């Protein structure tokens with residue numbers, strides 16, 4: 001992967017999000033610096049997916065501001081463009097289109113961005129090659145393993161060269177070996193492109209890849225106890 005621009009700087013200022021009388025995220029302050037790899041954990045229902053959706057511009061905060069590179073996402077920005085050009089999403093389930101080949105799935109975001117067919121083919125095949133799936137380019141999702149599908153989903157999230165990658169339980173449906181391969185891919189992306197990464201995961205493996213771990217409880221960040229290691233940087237490879 002060619003070195004991209006610097007990753008996005010992400011800041012939340014007293015952000016709250018409510019669903020009726022349920023408060024999913026409560027007056028949350030957070031700063032994730034450009035190129036940081038942050039892991040978010042916490043019990044089910046603690047607001048992790050909501051947090052990612054707020055950062056990725058999929059949901060609007062009720063209070064507070066989400067700032068990307070110092071600019072509020074929900075005021076003044078062109079949101080569809082923000083999502084398309086700045087942010088890549090990977091979910092627990094791959095959400096690939098079953099009728100399309102791996103290559104065509106990776107190309108979908110490029111169609112939205114108005115990139116021509118030849119260039120789309122060039123970029124998707126290069127990415128599939130980087131994730132060691134070039135021989136599977138013409139296979140449909142049902143012809144791929146779970147881990148391979150998730151790697152294709154990561155390629156699709158990366159094809160627009162986003163400066164921020166958000167992943168919500170991407171290894172939730174994978175075994176240990178496939179999970180490790182996916183986390184290696186994330187670490188590789190961060191190293192090569194300096195992409196800012198925010199990963200929601202319960203997977204104990206994830207800790208060793210992240211710079212630090214945030215724990216969400218009831219929509220707020222739990223402060224790490226003094227002396228508690230907040231995650232260990234992955235060794236240089």
Ligand SMILES: Nc1ncnc2c1ncn2[C@@H]1O[C@H](COP(=O)(O)OP(=O)(O)OP(=O)(O)O)[C@@H](O)[C@H]1O
Nearest residue numbers: 019022023024042043044045046047048049050051
């Ligand atoms: N669309 C919605 N409508 C109403 N309530 C919602 C909605 N989405 C989430 N919630 C509620 O907001 C809270 C936070 O949900 P969220 O999905 O962010 O949790 P989570 O930490 O991602 O949980 P999990 O680990 O189970 O994925 C929960 O109480 C949930 O029930």
Ligand SMILES: [Mg+2]
Nearest residue numbers: 048049050168
């Ligand atoms: Mg969730």
